[in-house]
Amino acid sequence: MIPTMTGTLPPPPRNAIERLLTEEYPVVHRMALALTGRSDLGSSVTRMMMKRGLALASRSVHLATPRWFEHHTVLATRQTALYQPDLHNESLVSPDLAGDAPYTAFIRAIRGLHFQQREAFILHHGGQFDYRRLATAMDCSTEAAANHLRVADQSMRQLAGGQFDAFVSQMKAAYEKLLPDAHLYLPAVQNRVRRYLRVRRLLRLVGWLILLALLAAASFAGWWVYQRLDL
16 A cells, blocks of 8 residues: 555546535535525535645545535534625526515515524424434534524514415525536546645655755765765
């Protein structure tokens, strides 16, 4: 086994990293757009998560699990809380629903929930996250996740009344439509992985060359000192 500068384990194969990132990209993209409510912020979070995921997966694909992506996507979207969507760029209001004032008001009310209630409501009803998956993504206990969802449901039911189920179905449909264009993201992810691994190989090679140069310099210095002492 050939040692590397960061340890004795070789890097994961490129196809394993590409497969992981291409599988997680649409999941992260949909979560990021739904939780931020904005395409610009959602896209920024997605790019950041792919960059961080690539760095982690290049060390071990076993560390970059689907739950890791979901958890860190939620944490990243929390950093965008100050930038709320408006009626013209709300991700959960698809073009065919833009003129539906009651549904739009429902989504606006969701944005006004406490952030953990909002996350639990969107991810459970939109992404079909169960309590355990919610807890992992939101960095809380299963009981806490269930409580956040219960309070959110109560608040939204009081607001929507008999239209609650219909609004939730519309939100779920809007969530499911937040998929990226595979013709765009698949080659982009593959190219990013190839460039990243190419740079890593180059840096590893440079590291070995520097190490060999230092060893050669140390050997020469030792030989020179020995020659001087021998004189």
